Amino acid sequence: MDNTLAKTKPAASSFTRFWKDYGWAYLFILIPLLLFVVFTLYPVISAFIMSFQRYNVLKSKWIGLDNYSYMLQDSVFWKSIKNTVLFTIGTVPVNIIITFVLAFFIFQMKNSFQTFFKAALYLPAVASGVTISVVWLAIFDPTPAGLLNKVLGFFGVEPSVWLGQSSTALFSLMLMSYLGAHGAGIILYLAAMGGIPKSLYEAADIDHASGWAKFSKITWPLLKPTTLYLTVTGVITSFQVFISVYLMTQGGPNFATTTIAYLIYQTAFQFSDFGLASAQSFVLAAMIIVVSVIQFKFFSSDIEY
Known part of the structure; x- marks a missing residue:
């Protein structure tokens, strides 16, 4: 013991x-x-x-893959996938280019001006998405008194129902993305640019390298990790776009702006089909994971000088 x-x-x-x-x-x-x-x-x-059930608060019924089968046969689901992909392709690359160009020009300024522009351009990121959508509703007002129609009217362009036509509704949401939400990316790019050793540019000057050579061989390669991060997060955000669709178009006209995130909302909270909405959610999650892995596989690289 x-x-x-x-x-x-x-x-x-x-x-x-x-x-x-x-x-x-x-x-x-x-x-x-x-x-x-x-x-x-x-x-x-x-x-x-x-996602494998016909959900009911009192008693759910197991139906296996029926929700997934119905979803894959639903034309509205494929329309929402198409709209989401088009929105992503149409916004992410353009926004990254706009963000980089703005950051590049701001980086050339004095510190006091940099601070002003960083604060001014970051302001939309602080503002509520609901507030920004309401402001853009006024800009896209279909009457001649609408701001966008009034500006285009000076150039002889007829007023247009921007959010009420299938041909312009999705582009209008893209335009809204182009003119805002660059603040966080600008700050990241400015921080990355400030971290590039000046000795690299001094060595390039000794070799009489052109401005384009310095940009393509030094600046851009060393900014690739930041660009990859902004691309991945931008794709994830665009795949989940919801607030602007909900407040400005409700997925119309004729499902022209119905994104997968908005379709999930409709399925769950308007049609009360939570099982199907769960299946749609996991398809969206799988899409985001696959696209993110592809981006990391083909665009990530470790660059050292």
């Missing part, structure tokens, strides 16, 4: 010492871990199970 106590005492002492050294660290980790499990992991698992 004494030998048993002798064997268990060091183990207990070791655990006590470990808890005394690291116990508080694990307690601090436990709180965010519990929040993650309760508010993220559990809902995701529940939604995944729900």
Whole structure:
């Protein structure tokens, strides 16, 4: 019996010492871990199970892959995928170019001017998406008194119902994206540009390198990690575009602006088909993961000079 106590005492002492050294660290980790499990992991698992059910609050029925089968045969679903892809292709590359050009010119300015432009251009990111959408509703007012129609009227262009025509509705949402939400990207680009060693440019000057050579061989390669980050986050954001569609077009006209995120909202909260909405959500998540992995695989690189 004494030998048993002798064997268990060091183990207990070791655990006590470990808890005394690291116990508080694990307690601090436990709180965010519990929040993650309760508010993220559990809902995701529940939604995944729900995607195989005809959901009802009182009693759900297991239907296997029927939700996925119905979704793949739904023309509106494929229309929403098409609109989402078009919106992504039409906004992400253009926004990155606009962001980079603005950051490049701001970087040439004095610090006081840089601070002013960074604050001014970051302001839309602070403003509510609802507020920005309401402002753009006034800009796209279809009457001749609408701001956009009035400006184009000076050039002899007839007033247009920008959000009420299938041919212009999606482009109007893209235009809204082009003229705002560049602040965060500009700050990231400016920080990356400031981190490029000046000695590289000094060496290029000694070799009589042109401005384009310095840009293509030094500036742009060293900004590729920042560009990749902005591309990945931009694609994820554009795949989930919802607020502007909900407030400005409600997916119309004729499903011209129905995105996959808005379709999920309609399916769940207007038609109360939570099982189908869950299936659509996981298809959207799979699309985002696949596109992100492809971007990292083909565009990421470690560049050192």
